[in-house]
Amino acid sequence: xxxxxxxxxxxxxxxxxxxxxxxxxxxxxxxxxxxxxxxxxxxxxxxxxxxxxxxxxxxxxxxxxxxxxxxxxxxxxxxxxxxxxxxxxxxxxxxxxxxxxxxxxxxxxxxxxxxxxxxxxxxxxxxxxxxxxxxxxxxxxxxxxxxxxxxxxxxxxxxxxxxxxxxxxxxxxxxxxxxxxxxxxxxxxxxxxxxxxxxxxxxxxxxxxxxxxxxxxxxxxxxxxxxxxxxxxxxxxxxxxxxxxxxxxxxxxxxxxxxxxxxxxxxxxxxxxxxxxxxxxxxxxxxxxxxxxxxxxxxxxxxxxxxxxxxxxxxxxxxxxxxxxxxxxxxxxxxxxxxxxxxxxxxxxxxxxxxxxxxxxxxxxxxxxxxxxxxxxxxxxxxxxxxxxxxxxxxxxxxxxxxxxxxxxxxx
Amino acid sequence: xxxxxxxxxxxxxxxxxxxxxxxxxxxxxxxxxxxxxxxxxxxxxxxxxxxxxxxxxxxxxxxxxxxxxxxxxxxxxxxxxxxxxxxxxxxxxxxxxxxxxxxxxxxxxxxxxxxxxxxxxxxxxxxxxxxxxxxxxxxxxxxxxxxxxxxxxxxxxxxxxxxxxxxxxxxxxxxxxxxxxxxxxxxxxxxxxxxxxxxxxxxxxxxxxxxxxxxxxxxxxxxxxxxxxxxxxxxxxxxxxxxxxxxxxxxxxxxxxxxxxxxxxxxxxxxxxxxxxxxxxxxxxxxxxxxxxxxxxxxxxxxxxxxxxxxxxxxxxxxxxxxxxxxxxxxxxxxxxxxxxxxxxxxxxxxxxxxxxxxxxxxxxxxxxxxxxxxxxxxxxxxxxxxxxxxxxxxxxxxxxxxxxxxxxxxx
Numbered sequence: 001x002x003x004x005x006x007x008x009x010x011x012x013x014x015x016x017x018x019x020x021x022x023x024x025x026x027x028x029x030x031x032x033x034x035x036x037x038x039x040x041x042x043x044x045x046x047x048x049x050x051x052x053x054x055x056x057x058x059x060x061x062x063x064x065x066x067x068x069x070x071x072x073x074x075x076x077x078x079x080x081x082x083x084x085x086x087x088x089x090x091x092x093x094x095x096x097x098x099x100x101x102x103x104x105x106x107x108x109x110x111x112x113x114x115x116x117x118x119x120x121x122x123x124x125x126x127x128x129x130x131x132x133x134x135x136x137x138x139x140x141x142x143x144x145x146x147x148x149x150x151x152x153x154x155x156x157x158x159x160x161x162x163x164x165x166x167x168x169x170x171x172x173x174x175x176x177x178x179x180x181x182x183x184x185x186x187x188x189x190x191x192x193x194x195x196x197x198x199x200x201x202x203x204x205x206x207x208x209x210x211x212x213x214x215x216x217x218x219x220x221x222x223x224x225x226x227x228x229x230x231x232x233x234x235x236x237x238x239x240x241x242x243x244x245x246x247x248x249x250x251x252x253x254x255x256x257x258x259x260x261x262x263x264x265x266x267x268x269x270x271x272x273x274x275x276x277x278x279x280x281x282x283x284x285x286x287x288x289x290x291x292x293x294x295x296x297x298x299x300x301x302x303x304x305x306x307x308x309x310x311x312x313x314x315x316x317x318x319x320x321x322x323x324x325x326x327x328x329x330x331x332x333x334x335x336x337x338x339x340x341x342x343x344x345x346x347x348x349x350x351x352x353x354x355x356x357x358x359x360x361x362x363x364x365x366x367x368x369x370x371x372x373x374x375x376x377x378x379x380x381x382x383x384x385x386x387x388x389x390x391x392x393x394x395x396x397x398x399x400x401x402x403x404x405x406x407x408x409x410x411x412x
Numbered sequence: 413x414x415x416x417x418x419x420x421x422x423x424x425x426x427x428x429x430x431x432x433x434x435x436x437x438x439x440x441x442x443x444x445x446x447x448x449x450x451x452x453x454x455x456x457x458x459x460x461x462x463x464x465x466x467x468x469x470x471x472x473x474x475x476x477x478x479x480x481x482x483x484x485x486x487x488x489x490x491x492x493x494x495x496x497x498x499x500x501x502x503x504x505x506x507x508x509x510x511x512x513x514x515x516x517x518x519x520x521x522x523x524x525x526x527x528x529x530x531x532x533x534x535x536x537x538x539x540x541x542x543x544x545x546x547x548x549x550x551x552x553x554x555x556x557x558x559x560x561x562x563x564x565x566x567x568x569x570x571x572x573x574x575x576x577x578x579x580x581x582x583x584x585x586x587x588x589x590x591x592x593x594x595x596x597x598x599x600x601x602x603x604x605x606x607x608x609x610x611x612x613x614x615x616x617x618x619x620x621x622x623x624x625x626x627x628x629x630x631x632x633x634x635x636x637x638x639x640x641x642x643x644x645x646x647x648x649x650x651x652x653x654x655x656x657x658x659x660x661x662x663x664x665x666x667x668x669x670x671x672x673x674x675x676x677x678x679x680x681x682x683x684x685x686x687x688x689x690x691x692x693x694x695x696x697x698x699x700x701x702x703x704x705x706x707x708x709x710x711x712x713x714x715x716x717x718x719x720x721x722x723x724x725x726x727x728x729x730x731x732x733x734x735x736x737x738x739x740x741x742x743x744x745x746x747x748x749x750x751x752x753x754x755x756x757x758x759x760x761x762x763x764x765x766x767x768x769x770x771x772x773x774x775x776x777x778x779x780x781x782x783x784x785x786x787x788x789x790x791x792x793x794x795x796x797x798x799x800x801x802x803x804x805x806x807x808x809x810x811x812x813x814x815x816x817x818x819x820x821x822x823x824x
Contacts, residue, residue, distance in 0.1 A: 009628075023429065023430045035425055037455065038452065041452075043447075074626045191523075216423045279696075282703075283700050284697065287696030287717040297719060302720055302723035303719075307708070307713060308714055311713050345723060346722070346726075
């Protein structure tokens, strides 16, 4: 089964918003055994939409469009596709009732603009929108084989539940799932070229049997991707995973969707250990990443964001003398932060970071990017020094990842 | 000038990574007056890459590819495009010297895998990679008009500086910048249909003169986009902005790239006011968003992430009795958190949030999504209650935005 995705939206072509649909839909479809072969993004413009849809229908069994179904004047996808396929738009009473009820529940009058959302192409399957107003639409295309065009609304909070509730059942009904295994091993601490050099000879026999291997470098991490299709897929990927585990073992922090913070929360929960954090240069990001994990409250008691020196003194009891003598970005201050936050929260572990995010604040001795991370536990406190030369947002992410990785190794 | 972008990468089609190139490149190109007309993503697969490039060259003046230039076995774009255009790959001494020096600086031997990066298509302009090893490449295509194919490396930290340093000058040299104005007014507190209903009649005369208007709904916000081209663009967009400002004034929190946290930091800095935060359900996200802003240290002293009740008691001195009587998610606790964190940090303003992120923890009286936000200042403390029914990550973002928006209005 060949699937293509078309994202419409002038805001995409102007770079006003990040297109998150591609990743989300590709991931969901891969889980069903269908790998998307092409993804196209175009403006809300008549000719561009119609030609992209026409071309995709010339190649794919299933074409999924996103966006352009809403109530405003730049939402034109429904009309353009109906025109392309020679279908009339007909008022749908179920959709009207659904939209009336949507606004009634919120105690607001239904805006007259939403009238347009109640008109759907004749013969279309209609997906009522559980989290918004515009319905999704699916149309069977008259062709030799089974071919479908699916239109989904643009807002992620509407598209995602609708895909799961309505598109997945449609695909299962109309197409056979294929066996397809994709496993990603997440490594940290080794560069991309070196990772491939270390594993490729040992993976080669499996590649000859149909395994596909991919590498993807991210800040502070390299993903090794193992893919196979067909009846032997599970076995092939399993063997490959064992090979990579044997060679890169220590450097593998997780697999597939796992974020390092999920691994840390899981490990700490298993061992019934608790955690607190003291953050300067990461400004709350470590705490925020940990609390993104459902169930984080089992292990994470809280933290202090001691951005100003005064906060390090008053909230974390770092002695003014230590700050003056060593500077806020120093081994001594990192240690004091970790020890004191551990004591204040009464946790098993505490992690503290202090560093220079930049763009300002660097010196010859401590250039922008200098970071000290301290880890305190019942056994005492240890410090590591890093030089993370990145722009501000990546600096924060990389530093948070290093802190979480250290926590992972001590809690494993 | 017509520009198309082609992102290659099997990891994109498997949904393993988020494609951030599209937004970044579209934004940069729009700033130069060039609106991208189509963006395509495909796997690292020979036929897919060659047919996508061939099709794009049939439509566009400039085609930009990303990815597939690195040292691992799935990096095949350079070879495939050289083959498509009938060019030989020739070793480039400058690239070799650059890569040797890249590894020498890091005290590591050059991996043999990087040999492949030193071979470039004959006649190509070479962009040395300031932050990595694989060079970028630009090739002039023999055709009636000026036509260019530009190949950029996949990692954002390599692509972005290379685009600014090398591709921008190439575009300025080969193509005339066009006058193109895109302004986005960022609103909060009104739904998308209602926003259009409020402004469209007054914008209509400007639309007749060539203004293009777009609307884009995001969680908690609606963007109004005003676009025009040509000699009158600046005037037309200026008039339109005045219309939208007059009608939606109070609800506009910023324009274009401005994040609400940037506006807050700017306003507080102007008034020389300081801020501290106490976060429960947002888990450090408010602090992290504020510290994403360069210069945040001028106004932001720090915060407490009081995730556990014990942390609210010990770090924020919320009385155990208040917690027991009202519950952690309550007006009384939010107030105590805000007042006490303000006092501890000695700031002008303090904001506190407590709520139920879910998926667990809801009751009939206080369902999942219930949030109390308190704002303390010299004048006392006030509380607002919200019901933010979203999945966990969006819940945190929406709640943080509400807190920041309140700070914006009081510091404006």
